[in-house]
Amino acid sequence: MILRPMVESDAAAVIEANRANRAYHAPWVQPPVDRASFDRWFASVAAGRTVSMLGSMPDGGVIGVLNFSEIVRGNFLSCYLGYYGMAAFAGRGLMSLCLRAGLIHMREAVGLHRVEANIQPGNLRSRALVERLGFRREGYSPAYLYIDGAWRDHERWAILLEAVSAVVPAR
Known part of the structure; x- marks a missing residue:
């Protein structure tokens, strides 16, 4: 597994992967599926307002x-x-593995203390993922984000980055 900062030249691979995973992502997230939406999203990365990281396999699979x-x-x-x-x-x-490495990067390279993730209650895989990493549920936000044509409730999860270990627990 490789985790690295997203760059503009990743557009084609990310768009292709997102298109192939539309059904898998809905209704949880609506990532860019064309060049125009990728460019709008990437503008935040280019401006330094967002740190975006790409997890990939050595053969390039996203x-x-x-x-x-x-x-x-x-x-x-x-x-x-x-x-x-x-x-x-x-x-x-x-x-x-990607998230653990990303959280460590945000602590060590960016200097952050806390990260918050907002997750729809029905997204059981995502909830299990943050729980495994040590996030704690902090609250519930009704009609929090507009996704896939509707306002969606979300649970608020957060982690203090000092608690993130580079040691990967056995599965």
């Missing part, structure tokens, strides 16, 4: 995407985490 957005410095040192994986790699622990 495992998933991590987005650390709304980064706040000062006394807060926090951000939001959005992520999505591809169906072909589900259930193999690869997104756990």
Whole structure:
């Protein structure tokens, strides 16, 4: 597994993977599936407002995407985490590895203290993923995000980055 910063030249591979996984992603997330939507999304990365990371296999297969957005410095040192994986790699622990490495990067390289992830209650795989990594449920937000044509409730999960270990527990 390789985790690295997303670059603009990743557009074709990410768009292709997202198109192939539309049914898998709905209604949880709506990632870019064409060049125009990729460019709109990537503008936030290029402007430094979002840290986006691409998880891939050595052969180039896209495992998933991590987005650390709304980064706040000062006394807060926090951000939001959005992520999505591809169906072909589900259930193999690869997104756990990607997220663990991404969280460590945000602590060590970016200097953050806390990361928050908002997850729809029915997204059981995503909830299990953050629980395995040590996130704690902090609350519930009704009609929190507009996704796939509807306002969706979300659970708020967060982790203090000091608690993230580079040691990967046995499965």
